[in-house]
Amino acid sequence: MTETAIAEHGLIGDLQTSALVGTDGSIDWYCCPRFDSPSVFGALLDEHRGGRFRVCPTGTAYTTRQMYYPDSAVLITRFHAEQGVGEVVDFMPPAGEIATGRHRLVRMLRCVRGRMSFGIEVAPRFDYGRRAHTTDVTESGAVFSAGQLALTLHTVREPEDERLARVRVEDGDMRAGLDLVAGQVRGMILESGADGPPREVRVADFQRLFDETVRYWRSWLARCTYLGRWRQVVARSAITLKLMTYAPTGGLVAAPTMALPEQVGGERNWDYRYTWVRDASFSVYALLALGFSGEAERFGVWLGDRIRERAGGAGGPLNIMYRVDGSTDLKEEILDHWSGYRGSRPVRLGNGAAAQLQLDIYGEALDSVFVGDRAGLEIPYRGWLAIREVLDWLAERWDQPEEGIWETRGGRRPFTYGRLMSWVALDRGIRLAMAHGRPAPLERWTRERDAIYEQVMRQGWNEDRQAFVQHYHTEVLDAALLRMPTVGFVAPRDPRWLSTLDAMDAELVTDSLVYRYNPEASPDGLRGQEGTFSLCTFAYISALARAGRLEHARQVFEKMLTYANHVGLYSEEIALTGEQIGNFPQAFTHLSLIDAALTLDDALDGPTGPATGR
Template sequence: MANLDLGIIGNCNISALVDGKGSIVWSCFPRLDGDAVFNSLLNDADRSGGDGEFSLQLVDQVHSQQEYLPNSAILRTVLSDRHGGLVEIIDFTPRFALYERIYRPPMIVRRIQPLQGRPRIRVRLRPRFGNGGVVPQITRGSNHVRYVSADQTLRLTTSAPISYVIEERSFVLDRPFDMILGSDESLQAGIEATARDLYERTVEHWRSWVRSLSIPFEWQDAVIRAAITLKICNFEETGAIVAALTTSIPEAPDTQRNWDYRFCWLRDAYFVIHALNRLGVTRMMEDYLRFIGDIVEGASEDGLRPVYGITRDSSIDETVAEHLKGYRGLGPVRLGNQAHLQVQNDVYGSIVLASTHAFFDRRLTHPGDATLFEQLERLGQRAIAVFDQPDAGPWELRTSAHAHTFSAVMCWAACDRLAKIASHIGSRDRATFWRREADRLHAAICDRAWNAELGTFVSTFDGADMDATLLLLHEVDFLDAADPRFAATVDAVAAALRTGDFLYRYVAEDDFGRPKTAFVICVFWYIDALAAIGRKAEARALFEQVLDKRNPLGLLSEDIDPRTGELWGNFPQTYSMVGLINCATRLSRHWEEAF
């Protein structure tokens, strides 16, 4: 049965999910949001059919183990059979500097070699185009196979016996072979030499990238894996950051909460670059600032959308892929996301918060200027106009709208940061204006979002319910950590939402009933809040417990069953990996304290 004990490989153009047996069960070509040509994760409830899968099956297999090569996005899987045979699979997507730019082709490389005995292996390569609905035509050459549809062609070039690959016939693995799957292009050198060169350059690229990180003293391996994962979720060509690499892995069984996350949410992306900035990843931040700069430049008077395609496409209407059964048969499988039509008023704060880096971070090669400030001021004016208006909120309610506290606070944050930017660039009159507006919004939010009877901030104006975004009131500087209202709110959120080691995002009934699983990022927000109010020992203990719930390769999805620890929701979830990084950097001892 399918599960989320998966590894990911990627190069900031394409990615692939690999299960514990070395099968590629999800991958989109020719980019992160493209055609899901490998889709068995969502189309094979009992994992017996093999369509939409790229597997290397060891005959009489009894065991497998998996790990990443240190400080890289290269995955190593070792399969063992009952006769003592061992096979090693090295999976990666090439990524390295070439001709003064990053080479990141839509290509998967698999290097297979026997380690022990005379193992027998079967290659099952069954791409399905049209998101699983189209069986390709197959043509062959002396060392390659072409998989052809009307819209796309993939070519496998390999040193394995081509006939055995096409016929899915097992053969004795008595020597290494390589498999290079990608665009319909001939190699310019031998197969083995090409695969070896791509491997060596990719290893060095990732290890060099990791060496540039400013990591905390404690939990280094966890932080490095989270940082690499976030980088893989970056569509580097435009700077967009997807929320996850998959679509329609349910938040919980039998809930219909199946969404496509292969798009860029302005809210999520801000938190991603903020976390990576703490690690010194400035290039990715600059790329994202360029992405949102183009969004701001082209914004209409109707305002910003909460989510965009990775090329800023705003036409990502939701459809259902009827021919895909869904994860464990739990459909529907949705393509596109209707949230792009929602009103989510926190987007103005998300844009301004992210753009603030351009004015204050001296490492950036393209600092903010008067033109950018003027563009941001237009967003600030929108924030003033809508801060107290009903919207779908951060949790994207589909059939109801309220004046959400988080949305209002993010609108305040837009005004607050604009005041700081104006002061920094020497515009006193604008600094005065934006500070006055920020103070006005702050007072209004405190008046309507603070429930005096309950003694806590609440999730909506004049409401009584709790939601986990209230834990961010200090993170975005709305409240000082020493403010007793913040500590009271932290305790109230935990009392209402915590189950075991995790927190629900809210417990009120929504469009699909009551949530059944906890939202992983919420526990990281809680841990951060505990540390901020001085309960650091408690925060550290909880953080260690949460780290134990990662999958065997150190990855997290969107949701978790707090009772069983089973991961649910789209995978890997950038929000979750961001939370891990933030908590580790906040809680870790300093290097000087460690010796």
């Protein structure tokens, strides 16, 4: 298989959808008109049947470099050849906060030095390659149509410039050539929802789109209040998270991709283009800590809507994940006609874990509400009523088996992390009610909160391992429990916690990288292995910092930064070879990076280390 490596991509987007651009100048992943819409370009999952939009030099050997235009989401791919240097500047103008079918992929071609001949290939594969399309070429561009969705290719040129050369259409794919000399700028805009036929765009208008997009991102990033040691790294993570936020609702997708494997050739290939309550709740901490209160408030509204929609339902007040618009149709199916990334099958569309019972999400949700409340994000009357219903439901049902945070498919168990976060949910609800004098059954909530605490301390603790374990019937460790001191359940230097941290060092940590758990020791219903989980590594850094192990924490953090790709992005996991695997980029990893940077900064700056709890 010849799919471009996962990490050999940069991310661009318009706050409603996004695209991955390879270092070879190929757009290998693009869904339209939303993150969770069917793909148009999917070469990342099937080199031959996925479709792509590629621009690269022809007739010469070349090397490539890729970078982001400073403080922006504008991506530059440079080609270095013997006869010259050229570049493709890729970006998507922000689409705004109203859902729209109009999205623009802008590709600016420039010859920087000497001369360069570019080859252009536009090969869409609508609906994951399941829908045929027609192609109509004009002097000003082309239109690719499949049912109700059409993509219009506008060309960029001055009146005196030659049009695209060597244009031909084969099986609906358009190929063309473009010869440039130093100083010349041309390009293309691929637009969905276009009004009218293809048109020629002048270079000045093209440049104006570029300037406006850069200005948007720099204006947004200027609101960031973080001035710590790792500002550039944190800023890139913040931009990445913004790129994965669906502006019309405030929902944050776990990743903009689907079916990228946790083990190359394995079956752990999930669709992550949805909003997980857990992941998005974590975004509230990061966004508020960086000064982005508007984004945090917007997600709070999204979460409140979900709570009010389902409060008191038989299946629980919340699903673990939703589509970006809040709908719940995530039926899982297999795309048999795609080979998968480097042969990793099945290629899964949708996510069958959506119906799982995962009790920890209530803790993450209520903790984010609590943090938001302390930052001045008010809880309205209807919001409090919905929260109260959630906590009443949880108070009755926390003591039951569930599927757990990692969405395993090996059956329900009494997971320690689920109990831990149920404690968090009730604890935060009690604090909110007391702080604002809100009506609540405080005696009952307090009784259940304390019962959870006592149960975790008795049954979640394993005397033989001298550690807190994954669930009550195992000796397996679980990196999810690295959050125990963060949420204030245990003091970060409590002997029990330090002993747990030592046990994790021995079992889950390999050269600073952290596995989430050992699937061989804890069967999860799936075949194969997986890489280390990058979000767990950053959580490990935070735990080390809180425990006062600052030199170790800083060393692990700096080492982890070397595993980012060339533009500072992280996928879900890191394979034994050091390559990035899993869906890319992963929001949870970038959220954990921000949390680790903030925690480590506080610990290094403060005389007594970071504060306990939130």
